[in-house]
Amino acid sequence: TQLTQSPSSLSASIGDRVSITCRASQNIGKSLNWYQQRPGEAPKLLIHTASSLQSGVPSRFSGGGSGTDFTLTINSLQPEDVATYSCQQSYGTPLTFGGGTKVEIK
């Protein structure tokens, strides 16, 4: 299953609401996860099964969607949110990742 993320990068102001989309090449139900990767660090799971917030993740992060279209939303962007965000499907093997979205502060 191919995952296509958009945009590939974005720049927003502190406090803005930011949305990233991930489109799957086939119906994957809700088997979609989102990760945050800060420079020099390993990816960190933010959202699993499309909309479930991973323990310890701030509530300004939310996920939605099902089937082929999914969205990660950051409400009120913070400086520590500068990172690359990637989606990943766990519907079937080979497990695949999206190409990533780099989020910067304007």
Place this chain on the structure above:
Amino acid sequence: QVHLQQSGPGLVKPSQTLSLTCAISGDSVSSDSAAWNWVRQTPSGGLEWLGRTVYRSKWYYDYTFSMKGRITISPDTSKNQFSLQLNSVAPEDTAIYYCTRMHTTGGHDSWGQGTLVIVSS
């Protein structure tokens, strides 16, 4: 709290074998609610899943198609760890390699620290 500690060389010669190990604490490699994976990140930043091992009354293995024939993931229950072997490496295998746990709830929820492996003579 699950912790994954990776070990292995950071430099491998072309045509040789890349070997990495991931030691698990806080969970068991034989857990019936987890899968143990290897993921790599290329210099361009893309993430690629390589394969996994899973125990569900017996061991199962899944590998990405492009690696089949070159890759082996092996659990070691006596040391509570799992390993990656990638044969016949080429410069294109240069990447940061991560071990991960994927819980049945979904998502790679624990990651090793990453190992930069450079394939060069």
